[in-house]
Amino acid sequence: MKFILALLLLPTAAVSLVSCVRLLAPLAQGSSFSWNFLCGLAAYPVAHYFWHRPTRLYVLGHELSHAVAGWLSGASVHKISVKKSSGHVVLSRSNAVVALAPYCLPFYSVLCLLLFRLAAFKFDVSPYHPYFLFAMGATLAFHIVTTAEVLLGEEQPDLRQAGGVFFSLVLIVAANSLLIAALFKVLFPQAVDLKMFAIRVLMQTGLVWTWLALRMRSLAAWALRGDGNG
Template identity: 35%
Template sequence: MRNVAPMARRVPLHPMPLTVPTRWVKNIIAVFLLPWCAILTQTFFTAFARATIHQHLWAGAEFWFFSLGVVLWLIAFVGLPRPVILYVFGHEVTHVLWVWLMGGRVSKFRVSGDGGHIITNRTNFLIALAPYFFPLYSLLAILVYGIASLFVNVAPYGQLLYAILGITWAFHLTFTCWMIPKNQTDLSDHGTFFSLVFIYLMNLVLLSGLLVIASPQITFASFGEDVVQNLRSFSQWISALLNAYTRGHQAPVQ
């Protein structure tokens, strides 16, 4: 029997650098994003309630046409065959747009009723998660309306625009909520927890912008002031909790 001498391990001259999994970093970032989610949520619903009750946002035609669009889509989503291929097409087109925005190239684009995918030379969490916070069809409706306004008087069709925005925004929201539980690799590849927090925050940012645009009584400046005020209140609440915790764990003086 031959004796095989064990191979001597080479000890590296320089120690290997400590690496932290990217997913851990993203989860930590998501934890720090949670307070911003809470602050923006409070600001949005406070501004919406104030505009609706005290400033009579509900009395405006824009509010009712937008709400009508939402209701019509919800009825269609629940009671009619769902246009999955239309959603998949918009989903993959959104990926493509964000790849181009990031300076990448797309070499393959596939869409079917069973799903779709693209092949690209660039990817990151913004490209992967964009379809879940970027309402493509709503923005397309606004773009068409804006371009048409350069050539014709589109003011009589403003209410129709709000109805279309209601339909397309509800389309985006319902399909997003419907698809998220279906083991989407877009989410799992970048950490499901981080992805869900980021998607929620970005959708809330866009919805807040839509509220400001739709309500003459709310401006971006006033909404920003509300955010700052709620941030200050949140900071004071955290400070009070820390002070209470510190006092509760101080060693008694003999």
């Protein structure tokens, strides 16, 4: 059942991913603030591959994402263990959302955003806004790079627990695309139009399904002609 659901969601996930990437275009044409974000987005992969891979930091964020998602879904968090290259969290119960949370949620980006907004209630943080945007870009790149590395490496038990690798990957792509688009809107409300993003996703998903329906119709007609000739 989940495999069929993943097949049905696959066009939406693919279109959402492409539409999310396209949101970067207006940022590149925007103010110096958006360039601070883009510089952070570009700087982290360079640091990751040519300087240092913060594995323990990733493991910490991974397990905390499980814990937060579990707590928000009503589960009790009994234990969190974080080691240099592995970790685990013990919850009273779990589900697909909890299992996939670390792969979908840019944990450190959300943490950075919350801390900056909380600080803004008490202090004038405007002088630090460029640094905040650079940090947001870097933490988002951290999430994308480390998540991709993990998913392209050994098979993750979390994916099996959530309902299978294919189902999980489709959900991860869709969730990341939607969450990152929402994050862009929060950071750059004037440059990002979420309404147009949603319309584009719906329209292009419809076009994909229309194309698939036409191809299936043509294939069925060809098969029927073949049977008639036989």
